[in-house]
Amino acid sequence: MTEKKITIIAPYAFGYTTHIFRALKSYNGVTPTIIYLDNPAFQYKNSLHRLQNVFSKILLDKNLKKTFVSKRILKILKYIGPQDIIFMIRPDVLDTATLKTIKTYTIDLRAYYWDSTRRFPRKVEILPFFDVLYSYDKEDVEQYHLQFLTNYIFHEAKEDIPATYQFFNISTNDYRLPILERLAAHIDSKGWSRKILVYNGSPMPVEHVTLITTQKSSEEVAELISNCSIVVEIQRAEQIGLSFRIFEALGQRKKLITTNRDIVNYDFYRPENILVIDEDNIEIPETFVNTPYLEIPEEILAPYRVENWVQPVFSL
Template identity: 25%
Template sequence: MRDNFKGKSIILGAPKYFKINDFLKRELYHLGFDQVIEVSYDYYKFRYKNIFQHTKSFIAKTFRNRPHYKQYLMFKAIEPQLIASLKDVKKVDYALLIRPDTYSSSFIDVLHTKAEKVIAYQWDGLDRYPATYPLIAKFDSFFTFNPADVSLDGVLPVTNFGPASYSRKELEDKNRLIDIYFSGSYEPKRINTLERMIEQCTILGLNTKFIINSSKARIVKTCALSVTNKQISFEENIRNSYNAKIIVDLVFEGHTGLSFRIFEALAFDKKIITTNKQISKYEFYDTSNIFIWTEDTTADDLRQFIEKPYRIVNDFIKNKYSFENWIKYVLDYGNFTSISLPE
């Protein structure tokens, strides 16, 4: 464990889906934080109390221009419990909320009474979650990974990041070895891309693992695409990514920022196939390591990419996009390399 943040404490609020909060807590302790106090919660488990609450939500979303009213109800149900959990917390150094749109304005005010500095990171495009806009000014610093959002007042640029706390020895697993790996949430437009990608991989005889996570049963064409309603934890994805030769990344519609998969590939010296054309604007873009998939991609195009030797990325760039540098940058602590986004 490193001692960069020895003696420091932080309140962490992050989504619990895929156990991302556990991953972040591990990374923070790895860097020497003495205390990580969680205000994370699982908003996907929310259920309406009754038909009247459901109807009220429908009216608010449909007729009163409050599309995220259900999200408001989700947090209001858990807010008293989270505030109570902070009752005995004395002043801490930092509070960091990831997906701040899932918290209320009043709760952010509570955090300001507990932390010297309150920071937010929105890893989804702001247009997808407009409830975020009125919260921006409430933070000491507000970051986004989506270049299109950086033009807004009070919004600072930052990318996602690669893991820093895992050793190669810890991650190596012969039972996970695979040529190409993908895991991601269900989105209708992703299915056709995945099916075509699998077809081209099959032509080349590649050993693949493509997983779609969906809370509902989904039917896809007959191909090597697995659909599961069981969440694959963030750590499990990291282990799978490490033991793959190539990692697949599919960009969400409305996003131009780079996903975690990109930075895992960078950290682990892995090749990546992505549908995010914006990656060509980043300093680590190299056609030997990164392939931009299009509708016209053929098996021969893919073969040529696979046959290219991986070109090692220098340590300065890899360290720049690691969690260690990321957290120093967003907390404005110690020596760090600033992280910008392309225009």
């Protein structure tokens, strides 16, 4: 049987993209490779080298870090040879010349836009490069005639674990911080328990949330979610698609509180499990907190599991 060669080019993204690679490895007749867009091997030689990159970006519109990444990707592709499918996430971080060269290694170049074009406009410029283009953003799907694709479940609860806290959220420090501060204060006023973590690279003052200065991997986040009963997700302002936090809650059979109003249009939505809140007027009914989780039928959950999700995405 001829092996189907598939290469994923994507950011490491705390390990979320690695789950696609692992799912592909479970299929007979598939030889997957993953090349990360991150550049952990790149290091400035000295302060002069760092300064050189600053001037290179300003004067030549050329980033030495990105050049390093592009060379590494092309070197790996040259080594492994032509691929049946190359699947890219965040291809917009690569320059046009690199994308053109990547395209020479396959007759089937695919991409998944898991951020909207409103957030990263360059995604519009590079649309013509791809033979198949997926997006989780319904506005982009309609405007640019893309194929709709959600994120996926990669971790499921193996057994019921008693919750050690009721509410859980982990976010980076951005415009969502004031919302999380208000949410934490609201939870405290009700006497409920919580673990609301906000990542910032260095210490900073916070009033209600807990600040962390070390980022968590997808596995660490899964462990934290397993110890809660309700996951909280604050939608990015420019985002319509469903974040991984929603699928982490779905996989671990946790209730969800979200500001994403479009979630009511998905087949797994149940008002017993999912509460949509107004970030400017936070109200959480006690009945939602205290009633049990409503099980979702297997036929609804199955397509979202990453091991099944890869089948249509990679034509398996």
